[in-house]
Amino acid sequence: MKCKNCNAELLDNTAFCPYCGTKSEYQQEQKVEVINETKKEEVETEASCWENFANISNTLGIVAISTFWIPILGLFAMLPGVPGIVFGALGKRSKKNGVSDIAQRGFTKSLVGTILSFVLFFVWYFIIIIAILNSAY
Numbered sequence: 001m002k003c004k005n006c007n008a009e010l011l012d013n014t015a016f017c018p019y020c021g022t023k024s025e026y027q028q029e030q031k032v033e034v035i036n037e038t039k040k041e042e043v044e045t046e047a048s049c050w051e052n053f054a055n056i057s058n059t060l061g062i063v064a065i066s067t068f069w070i071p072i073l074g075l076f077a078m079l080p081g082v083p084g085i086v087f088g089a090l091g092k093r094s095k096k097n098g099v100s101d102i103a104q105r106g107f108t109k110s111l112v113g114t115i116l117s118f119v120l121f122f123v124w125y126f127i128i129i130i131a132i133l134n135s136a137y
Contacts, residue, residue, distance in 0.1 A: 051099045054091030057106030060084030064113025068120055077117035084110025 001010045005022035014024050064081035088107025092100050 050091055050094035050103075051096060053087040054094060054099050054103035054106060057084045057086075057088035057091050057110060058102050059106070060087065061106040061109025061113060064117065065109050066113075068113050068117035075117060075121045078114050081110045081114030081117065085114065 001012055001014070001024070002008065003010055003017040003020060003022055003024075006017060006020040008017055008019045010017060010024060016023055060080040061084045064077045064084055067080075068077040070077075084106055088103050088110055091103025091106065094100050094103065
């Protein structure tokens with residue numbers, strides 16, 4: 001291998017030219033390939049449970065968001081919402097492309113559905129109490 005600056009003959013594992021001090025490109029490329037291979041292996045050997053958790057969280061989040069407003073089922077929207085939050089937090093640990101995004105969306109949907117169902121439950125409860133008190137007079 002030759003130095004790109006002064007054309008001096010270099011060994012393959014030389015990081016800098018001993019004559020002019022120019023950094024060797026060969027050493028840099030080799031390190032990048034090793035790092036990328038390591039990350040690729042980590043992603044390929046990753047357990048599939050994180051992806052499953054992300055999908056479960058997304059599904060539970062959709063259920064929580066779509067049922068929070070129903071007067072009778074409003075409180076029950078918390079039932080899928082709370083595990084959806086937990087599964088979303090676990091799914092965000094994935095290193096695969098897109099899985100962490102799905103988990104984040106599921107986490108957000110579950111959290112919003114749970115909070116809204118909790119708040120709306122008390123709103124419906126308050127409305128019923130007011131109706132009962134008004135009918136008594």
